[in-house]
Amino acid sequence: MESDFKNKNVLVVGIGLMGSAFAKSFKSLGFKKVYGHDINEEILQAAEKQMIIDRGCSDVSSVIGECDLVVVCLNLAHAVDFIKSNMKLFKKGSILTDIVGVKRNIIREILPVLRDDVDFIPGHPMAGREKSGEIFTSDKIFAGKNYILTLTEKNKKENIIFVKRLIEEMGFGQIIETDPETHDEKIAFTSQLCHIIAASMVDISDDSKVTRFEGGSFQDMTRIAMINSSMWAELFLANKDKLVEVLDKFQESIEFFKDSIENEEYASITDRFDIIGKKRMEMGK
Amino acid sequence: MESDFKNKNVLVVGIGLMGSAFAKSFKSLGFKKVYGHDINEEILQAAEKQMIIDRGCSDVSSVIGECDLVVVCLNLAHAVDFIKSNMKLFKKGSILTDIVGVKRNIIREILPVLRDDVDFIPGHPMAGREKSGEIFTSDKIFAGKNYILTLTEKNKKENIIFVKRLIEEMGFGQIIETDPETHDEKIAFTSQLCHIIAASMVDISDDSKVTRFEGGSFQDMTRIAMINSSMWAELFLANKDKLVEVLDKFQESIEFFKDSIENEEYASITDRFDIIGKKRMEMGK
Numbered sequence: 001m002e003s004d005f006k007n008k009n010v011l012v013v014g015i016g017l018m019g020s021a022f023a024k025s026f027k028s029l030g031f032k033k034v035y036g037h038d039i040n041e042e043i044l045q046a047a048e049k050q051m052i053i054d055r056g057c058s059d060v061s062s063v064i065g066e067c068d069l070v071v072v073c074l075n076l077a078h079a080v081d082f083i084k085s086n087m088k089l090f091k092k093g094s095i096l097t098d099i100v101g102v103k104r105n106i107i108r109e110i111l112p113v114l115r116d117d118v119d120f121i122p123g124h125p126m127a128g129r130e131k132s133g134e135i136f137t138s139d140k141i142f143a144g145k146n147y148i149l150t151l152t153e154k155n156k157k158e159n160i161i162f163v164k165r166l167i168e169e170m171g172f173g174q175i176i177e178t179d180p181e182t183h184d185e186k187i188a189f190t191s192q193l194c195h196i197i198a199a200s201m202v203d204i205s206d207d208s209k210v211t212r213f214e215g216g217s218f219q220d221m222t223r224i225a226m227i228n229s230s231m232w233a234e235l236f237l238a239n240k241d242k243l244v245e246v247l248d249k250f251q252e253s254i255e256f257f258k259d260s261i262e263n264e265e266y267a268s269i270t271d272r273f274d275i276i277g278k279k280r281m282e283m284g285k
Numbered sequence: 286m287e288s289d290f291k292n293k294n295v296l297v298v299g300i301g302l303m304g305s306a307f308a309k310s311f312k313s314l315g316f317k318k319v320y321g322h323d324i325n326e327e328i329l330q331a332a333e334k335q336m337i338i339d340r341g342c343s344d345v346s347s348v349i350g351e352c353d354l355v356v357v358c359l360n361l362a363h364a365v366d367f368i369k370s371n372m373k374l375f376k377k378g379s380i381l382t383d384i385v386g387v388k389r390n391i392i393r394e395i396l397p398v399l400r401d402d403v404d405f406i407p408g409h410p411m412a413g414r415e416k417s418g419e420i421f422t423s424d425k426i427f428a429g430k431n432y433i434l435t436l437t438e439k440n441k442k443e444n445i446i447f448v449k450r451l452i453e454e455m456g457f458g459q460i461i462e463t464d465p466e467t468h469d470e471k472i473a474f475t476s477q478l479c480h481i482i483a484a485s486m487v488d489i490s491d492d493s494k495v496t497r498f499e500g501g502s503f504q505d506m507t508r509i510a511m512i513n514s515s516m517w518a519e520l521f522l523a524n525k526d527k528l529v530e531v532l533d534k535f536q537e538s539i540e541f542f543k544d545s546i547e548n549e550e551y552a553s554i555t556d557r558f559d560i561i562g563k564k565r566m567e568m569g570k
Contacts, residue, residue: 126498126500126501127500145501148498174497176498183498189490189495189503190495190499191502191503194502194503194506196539198502199542200535200539203557204474204535205474205568208564211569212461213411213461213463213472213474213475213476214431214476215411215412215476216411217479217480217509218474218475219569219570220505220506221506222565223570224502225562227558229554230555232558233554233555237549237554240546240547240549247539247542247546250485250489250539251543253485253488253489254482254535254539257484257521258529258536261522261525261528261532266522269514269518269521270514270518272488273512273517273518276487276488277512279487279488279490283487283493283496284496285504
């Protein structure tokens with residue numbers, strides 16, 4: 001198994017939170033060479049020094065043609081830009097993948113310009129963490145997390161098998177295959193809505209010591225309000241239709257509770273909560 | 286210190302999730318006798334058998350007059366009812382406390398009928414847990430949690446000191462003193478809003494397997510949707526004014542994000558998120 005990785009060079013594009021975790025993981029899986037690209041020279045030097053990557057390249061033109069796997073860990077606009085402007089340089093038969101949090105847009109942008117001898121396997125690792133001030137992340141953040149693949153008709157069977165095995169070896173849990181439309185719809189709900197809710201909860205607080213009055217729920221629910229604002233704003237706008245739809249639904253449900261409370265409709269609150277409690281129980285811990 | 290408890294009898298009224306944890310804690314602190322009252326005979330027998338209480342009394346009239354401390358672990362309506370109907374029986378000089386999650390109502394109900402020789406110290410332990418099917422709870426749920434006291438002018442200094450030391454010995458963290466008005470306002474935000482949000486998130490889900498598409502936020506944020514619906518509905522209605530106000534504010538903030546996303550106002554989203562991120566950071570982990 002591992003010998004497969006030993007014959008392959010990999011390029012990680014963007015050595016940020018996710019990129020550094022990917023690079024660390026590739027190093028420990030024994031890839032032949034782990035190259036790193038970033039627009040920030042200091043990041044590359046630090047990553048080299050900490051042996052997160054074998055070599056940092058501010059210019060990828062000399063290495064990308066040697067790489068069997070290119071993992072683009074950039075946000076949507078930069079990922080599209082990087083892939084388009086380097087399309088001619090990719091190695092024949094190489095695998096290209098990304099980690100962008102919405103999938104319709106990147107697929108719509110890349111497929112029309114994709115070379116026939118480069119296999120683009122769009123992915124979304126459901127791992128991350130709050131900002132912490134550190135530059136690099138441990139690959140432990142992958143442990144047991146879901147990894148979504150939105151495969152296209154063009155993907156080669158052997159490459160899909162390779163990427164799936166790689167994801168497993170990296171420590172991820174379940175691999176979920178779905179179409180980009182379904183992905184973006186579900187993500188609007190399970191991820192984007194959560195982040196907006198957390199932000200709004202903090203937004204309306206006028207007391208920085210309010211956590212004295214809590215049992216833990218408030219802090220747990222709002223931790224994800226500490227996010228990379230530019231990355232998330234881009235993702236929200238890229239998934240505008242799905243996200244607005246889910247925000248509308250959510251507001252309707254909050255409205256139901258608000259009205260029921262205002263009108264003191266005790267039974268309609270308990271009835272709805274009983275249904276919801278059962279529903280949540282079925283979703284597991 | 287401990288000898289103080291050894292000379293005192295305590296009665297826990299309502300051997301549910303919280304009552305059983307209180308009783309266990311009192312037993313391990315070495316109270317002379319830990320009596321338990323519940324309307325359910327089987328619960329009392331089970332609690333006696335598991336040595337959570339020294340003696341179960343379906344009728345409290347014979348023991349309440351011996352108790353130096355009475356802790357009422359019932360919901361608002363039942364707590365008011367119990368205290369009012371047993372007012373004549375309390376021991377002269379005893380301390381009475383409750384754990385109801387909103388404080389204005391119970392104080393408004395009890396103070397006018399309170400005997401001068403009974404000291405009512407209203408409390409709100411910020412501990413709890415989701416439904417689990419088990420009847421009794423471990424007193425470990427108290428560890429490090431906040432305990433709010435909304436003291437009244439009638440409270441005796443020595444009784445306040447006693448109750449505070451007891452709370453500390455039980456393993457709670459910070460003890461917060463505030464007035465009932467502030468308590469109910471803060472709780473609407475840090476606790477009640479969280480529960481309604483969690484419920485609404487589950488409410489709008491039409492896919493029981495949606496957690497495949499998540500990194501953990503959704504499950505973490507919705508766990509508290511599995512609640513005791515009748516207890517919470519009562520608390521929501523008892524705190525109607527404060528809760529509706531906070532729900533209005535919350536909806537306004539969600540609306541701001543929805544409008545910004547609909548109109549693709551990238552900068553207004555990132556600006557607001559930057560402020561929110563800093564604000565949340567100041568609130569601690």
